[in-house]
Amino acid sequence: MTDAPLLEVRNLSVEYRCGGRPVDRLSFSLFPSEILCLRGRSGAGKSTVVNAIMGLLPALGARAWGQIFYRDTDLLSCSPRELSAVRWSEIALVPQSSMNSFNPVYTLRRTLREMLRLRDRRISDAACRLREEELADLVHLDRRLLDQYPHELSGGMKQRAAIALAVIYHPRLLILDEATTGLDIKIQADVLGTILQLKRREDMTILFISHDRELGDQFCDRRVELP
Numbered sequence: 001m002t003d004a005p006l007l008e009v010r011n012l013s014v015e016y017r018c019g020g021r022p023v024d025r026l027s028f029s030l031f032p033s034e035i036l037c038l039r040g041r042s043g044a045g046k047s048t049v050v051n052a053i054m055g056l057l058p059a060l061g062a063r064a065w066g067q068i069f070y071r072d073t074d075l076l077s078c079s080p081r082e083l084s085a086v087r088w089s090e091i092a093l094v095p096q097s098s099m100n101s102f103n104p105v106y107t108l109r110r111t112l113r114e115m116l117r118l119r120d121r122r123i124s125d126a127a128c129r130l131r132e133e134e135l136a137d138l139v140h141l142d143r144r145l146l147d148q149y150p151h152e153l154s155g156g157m158k159q160r161a162a163i164a165l166a167v168i169y170h171p172r173l174l175i176l177d178e179a180t181t182g183l184d185i186k187i188q189a190d191v192l193g194t195i196l197q198l199k200r201r202e203d204m205t206i207l208f209i210s211h212d213r214e215l216g217d218q219f220c221d222r223r224v225e226l227p
């Protein structure tokens with residue numbers, strides 16, 4: 001591969017306030033258009049690495065050393081303003097538990113619309129509607145489900161909705177943290193198929209976090225193992 005990495009983690013170590021150091025001098029690179037699996041047993045530090053990339057460690061009371069380059073920006077040393085320019089616009093996350101992505105008293109459409117208005121306060125209702133429906137189509141979610149509440153959606157539908165929310169601003173890098181864990185095999189395969197189509201269509205790079213070796217091998221181009 002001749003391209004420069006899109007994401008490069010160099011000697012990353014993370015320590016929580018209570019003293020645990022789940023990540024110790026981790027290095028890996030992720031190249032444009034690649035699907036890289038970050039694999040490890042439960043508690044190996046996978047979500048900690050995700051939180052470091054997303055700039056969420058300070059809020060969790062954790063400290064990090066090393067560097068995480070997204071293109072030329074070191075995410076560990078950039079300002080909150082620089083970080084917010086990258087987070088969600090360039091790097092987006094489908095979190096481990098998709099339930100956390102949604103306000104339980106909002107319909108899916110309202111959640112998407114608030115995100116659209118956060119980016120552009122003057123966006124028209126018609127333009128919002130168009131983008132909401134486009135997002136539903138992108139993740140193969142029936143458009144009628146846009147007007148449902150999270151508790152009315154099945155696990156697979158919720159995962160699709162969480163993916164729609166993550167790609168709302170056309171990120172270059174999508175992080176999927178155990179995004180299909182807990183779904184039955186058939187639904188898992190459907191959701192992974194949708195992710196692959198979406199990746200091609202939007203030309204995204206994927207960091208796929210999983211504890212499942214077989215799934216990682218099937219779905220990803222390369223694998224990095226956490227000790």
Ligand SMILES: Nc1ncnc2c1ncn2[C@@H]1O[C@H](COP(=O)(O)OP(=O)(O)OP(=O)(O)O)[C@@H](O)[C@H]1O
Nearest residue numbers: 016020022040041042043044045046047048060211
């Ligand atoms: N907010 C926190 N405060 C203190 N320790 C934490 C915190 N979050 C995680 N840890 C600890 O860091 C270690 C790694 O946790 P992490 O969630 O990153 O692992 P993981 O590989 O994602 O696990 P899983 O697959 O079970 O989600 C664990 O020992 C965990 O207890």
